[in-house]
Amino acid sequence: MQRAGEQITGTVPATRYSEAVPRYTSYPTAPHFHAGIGAETFRGWLQQTGSSDDVSLYVHIPFCDRLCWFCACHTKMTRRYEPVAAFLDALLSEIKTVGNVLDGNGRIRALHFGGGSPTMLRPEDVLRLGAALKDAFNFADDAEISVELDPNDMDDARFDAFAAIGMTRASLGVQDFDPKVQTAINREQTFEQTRGVVDGVRARGVHSVNLDLLYGLPHQTLESVADTIRQALTLSPDRIALFGYAHVPWFKKHQTMIDEAFLPGPEERFAQQQETARIIREAGYEVIGLDHFAKPDDPLAVAAREGRLFRNFQGYTEDACRTLIGLGPSSVSRLPQGYAQNTPATANYERIVSEGGLATARGIALSEEDQARAWVIERLMCDFAFSGEEAIRLFGECGRRIVSEARQADEEAGLVEDGGTFSLRDEARPLVRSTAALFDQYLKRGGARHSAAV
Structure with missing residues (x-):
């Protein structure tokens, strides 16, 4: 193993691998958004959407029934459904308000449910949410609808509900299959559970399955993370997202639950990234940008080969929409004029949108x-x-x-x-x-x- 400062490969010194830099899912990046962009500015930007403009939607569900210690998403843990139900009522109000502002303009080409855990929603509420979105917005017949799934939440009724609202892509958080690593990050999930969800969505006609995997987690070794990759490949996912764990305890306090003594150093992280990427490539997947992989016939791989690859808050995408509307607390909208972000405080968000307002708290004009x-x-x-x-x-x-x-x-x-x-x-x-x-x-x-x- 190289010592700090030595060359890892070519002319790149090892010290550069621990440099702190943004992930660049936007530019300017979110830390530079400011309160000068509020609801009226966002409303004006939305009103400039043309009737034939392609639009993407992102719906953020800010709840989980457990808190994974590695997570840097905006979410909160709850064992009760009442807060989720109250939030859903507010979300439906926001959907109606934004739909009214657009007044029939824009054509929805992609919809992404993220969180948190969208799968915390009860099946009947999944159906309510899907119906509200279809009522408020003009969906293209071939719109892609992707959902982030927590295998621990899934049952037949939820499979059927997400299929009923048109899910075309399922994204499963796996992270790592090693029980020791799972315990260290508070994310226990067996391989059998994951395989059951993959089988469940495919049985309902979902044509694309993505697996999210992480390297750089506590207790991971080169051998253990390679084992996880090989197990994941037996599920034949259409796409794989291989992220480096972002340890940001100053931003997400629950990450202090992770013992830093067991985190791999920069040289080990780089070795894990290189080895896992090699295994995925040798399994026949094409490399997409920095950290995604796809089967050669997947639309993402085709877009990459043809120079039509883009990047947004969900990572790499073939979605070329210049307008992305974020719904839910902390969600970010990206429009040709700039970025607008909803207030992250769920209670404040619910109050504003329940009164018919837009919850924009900050942003930046480009x-x-x-x-x-x-x-x-x-x-x-x-x-x-x-x-x-x-x-x-x-x-x-x-x-x-x-x-x-x-x-x-x-x-x-x-x-x-x-x-x-x-x-x-x-x-x-x-x-x-x-x-x-x-x-x-x-x-x-x-x-x-x-x-x-x-």
């Missing part, structure tokens, strides 16, 4: 400079490259400044220019977040802290 840098960062994150000529064509003087910055980047950035295109060397690709950060004008403003680069 300048031309922001749009140019967002485009470059997204292309780097998706393609490990960007065209300098296209940057200038799209963004003029802003594009020229960014091209000049790319040419001045130091060798460790890993950027190589060839025929006007800036590409990352292969050995620098695991550090694409660090390279993207070179074009982030906000990064040094304020005191935001981030997770490790790998």
Whole structure:
């Protein structure tokens, strides 16, 4: 194993793998949103949606029946259903309000249920929620509907309810199958449970299954995480998301329950990432960006090959919609004009939307400079490259400044220019977040802290 500061591969020093940088699911990133963007601004942005504009929806369910210690999502644990039922009533009010503001404009091409645990909803409430969304918005006939599933919640009635509202993709949180690791992160889930859910959704016609896996967890070793990957592959998932555990206890206090003494160091994390990625590739999956994999015929793999890959708060996607509307507390909406985020406090959210208001608490309007840098960062994150000529064509003087910055980047950035295109060397690709950060004008403003680069 390499010591800190030694080379891991090529010309990349090991110390860079522990650099703290954003994940770049947006630009500017969420720490730079501000209270100057409120409900009226968001309402005005929504009203500019055209009748034929493609739109995506994200619905956030902020409850779990257990708290996984690794989780950095906005959620709270409850054993009672009453708070969930009260929240659902408020969510239905928000759906109606946003639908009225759009006034029939926009065509929904994708809907994603996340959390928290959407599967905490009772089957009859899943059906209520699905009906409310269809009543409020104009759905395309071929809209993709994806749901994050907790295998511990699933039963036949929930399988049937999500199938009834049109679920086309199921995403299962697995993390790791090793019982010792599961105990350390408070996420006990057997392989048999996971296999049962995969079989259950496929039996109901769901055409795509994604598995979320983590490396860098406490007690994981190179051998144990490889075993988890091999078990996951026996389920033949259509997609795999392989994330590095983000240890951010200053942001999520429950992560203090994880004993840092058992977390792998940066060299071990990198070795885990490299070994697991190798196993997945050798099983026939194509690499999608930094941390996703897909079967060659999956739409995500096709989009990546054709240069149509995008990145949003759910990760890599083939969804090209410029407008994404977030519903529920803490949800972020992304529109051509900027970002708008709902208040994260569930009680405050429920009060505002129950009175017919929009719960926008903060956001950021995009300048031309922001749009140019967002485009470059997204292309780097998706393609490990960007065209300098296209940057200038799209963004003029802003594009020229960014091209000049790319040419001045130091060798460790890993950027190589060839025929006007800036590409990352292969050995620098695991550090694409660090390279993207070179074009982030906000990064040094304020005191935001981030997770490790790998």
